[in-house]
Amino acid sequence: MARQALEAAAAAALGRRVKVESASSAAGGCIHACYAVVTDAGRLFVKLNTPRFADAFAAEADGLAALRAAGMRAPEPLAHGTADGHAYLALELLELGGGEDFVALGRALASLHRSSGERFGWARNNYIGASPQQNAPAANWIDFWRERRLSPQLRLALANGHREIKQPVERLCEALPELLAGHSPSASLLHGDLWRGNAGFLAGGVPVVFDPAVYRGDREADLAMSELFGGFPRTFYAAYEEAWPLDAGYRTRKHLYNLYHLLNHLNLFGGGYLGQVRATLGLLLRGL
Numbered sequence: 600m601a602r603q604a605l606e607a608a609a610a611a612a613l614g615r616r617v618k619v620e621s622a623s624s625a626a627g628g629c630i631h632a633c634y635a636v637v638t639d640a641g642r643l644f645v646k647l648n649t650p651r652f653a654d655a656f657a658a659e660a661d662g663l664a665a666l667r668a669a670g671m672r673a674p675e676p677l678a679h680g681t682a683d684g685h686a687y688l689a690l691e692l693l694e695l696g697g698g699e700d701f702v703a704l705g706r707a708l709a710s711l712h713r714s715s716g717e718r719f720g721w722a723r724n725n726y727i728g729a730s731p732q733q734n735a736p737a738a739n740w741i742d743f744w745r746e747r748r749l750s751p752q753l754r755l756a757l758a759n760g761h762r763e764i765k766q767p768v769e770r771l772c773e774a775l776p777e778l779l780a781g782h783s784p785s786a787s788l789l790h791g792d793l794w795r796g797n798a799g800f801l802a803g804g805v806p807v808v809f810d811p812a813v814y815r816g817d818r819e820a821d822l823a824m825s826e827l828f829g830g831f832p833r834t835f836y837a838a839y840e841e842a843w844p845l846d847a848g849y850r851t852r853k854h855l856y857n858l859y860h861l862l863n864h865l866n867l868f869g870g871g872y873l874g875q876v877r878a879t880l881g882l883l884l885r886g887l
Contacts, residue, residue, distance in 0.1 A: 601647055607682030608645045609638045612689035617641075630729055635692055644674065644692040647685045656688035658725035662791070662811035663690070669714040669788050671707055672807045693799075693807060700804030701831055705838030707806050712787040712818035712843065719743040719786045721814040727792060730755070730863050734814045740784055741775045743816065744855075752862035759866055761873065767880040771858075774887050778855055782848060784817035793821045794828045819845065823853035824860055851886060854879050 602619060609617045617638040622645075625635045631646040646656065660676035667673050675691040720736035720743060733751055737743040753768045771778075790797070791812030798808050822845065825831055839845075858879050865872040 601683055601685050603683040604647055604685035604687055605634060605636055605645055606638075608647075608678060608680075608687035608689040609636055609640075609643055611680060611682075611687075612643055612677035613638070613640045615640060631688075642692045643677065644690040646688040646690070650681050650684065650686050653679070653681050653686040655726045655729075656686055658723065659688060659810070661723060662725060662813035663809070665788065665813050666711065666790065666808065666811055669711050671711045671790075672801070672805060673811070674807070674809055693801060695799040695801065695807070697800060697802040698804035699800050700806060701835040702838040703804060704798060704800075704806035704831070705835040706842050708790075708793075708821065709839050709842035711790070712785075712821070714788040715785040716788075716815045717786065719814070719816050720747065725791075725812055725814075727812045727860070727863055728867055730867060732791075732812055732814070740786075740817060741779055744779075744859075745772045745775055748859045749862070752859060752866060755866040756862060761865065761870075764873075764876060764880065767877075767884060768862075771855075771880060771883055774884075775855075777887060778883065779852070782817075782846060782852065784819065786815040787818040789814055789816050789818065789821045791821070791824075793825045795825075795831060796828075798831075817852075817856070818843075819849050819852055820856040820859075822849070823856040826853065827857045827860055851883075854882055858883070 605622055606617060606619050609619060617640045619636060619638050621637045622634040625633045631648045634645050636643045636645050656679040660679050663673045663676045674693055678689045680687060718736040718738055719740055721734035724734050725732050733747045749768060749772055756764055790808055791814055792810060797810045801807055861872055861876045861879060865876050
């Protein structure tokens with residue numbers, strides 16, 4: 600535990616010199632060291648990593664602030680920077696537990712998605728897991744998904760030696776106008792990395808989300824990601840659709856959107872995801 604870095608993070612967050620009274624390891628993903636920190640001036644949640652993660656922490660703070668501004672409950676970002684050879688991100692410490700109100704989560708996500716803009720993308724690039732995520736704005740959703748999502752992941756996959764997926768991914772990119780024909784999504788504010796591990800509940804079942812990779816895009820991309828690794832209970836999806844029904848064709852499009860995350864997992868974690876990538880490509884290409 601890097602106590603000096605934790606003290607610097609807490610001081611920046613609380614606006615005064617503080618004494619760290621205790622710091623216990625906390626769950627917070629597989630990338631960073633996370634701590635629940637008790638100081639003589641308050642309690643915090645602090646993430647630490649090497650200095651090269653400073654921009655990732657800045658991006659995370661930006662995403663959390665955007666979600667909160669749109670009315671979604673998320674930890675308040677308090678400070679980020681570098682100290683004592685570490686990058687840090689200090690957040691509001693939330694007490695998770697109690698009931699799980701997935702109906703409320705579904706409604707909250709639909710409300711978030713109604714926050715829309717004129718262009719797809721975001722004001723800054725950020726990260727999907729440990730991978731850079733390109734967000735340069737585009738007026739056309741097909742162009743955005745091809746150039747900012749699938750093509751960068753394909754380039755990484757080729758650099759990692761997965762040349763067998765080059766032709767099918769390129770063919771899929773060429774076929775996007777056909778796959779997305781008649782679908783004109785709004786540029787909704789998305790969480791961007793919405794799976795079961797990035798959502799929780801406060802006392803009373805109040806839903807909260809964290810670890811975002813925000814951008815403006817097709818709201819279906821968030822719903823698709825939520826189904827990829829186990830999914831949420833059916834009550835979540837029913838509540839979402841009651842608040843804002845999905846368009847016809849989602850059951851096909853969700854595989855297109857999840858291909859991005861499968862490619863990213865292939866690039867981050869290796870060939871164990873190659874089978875899912877190939878199966879998804881086959882499913883999409885057979886439908887053409």
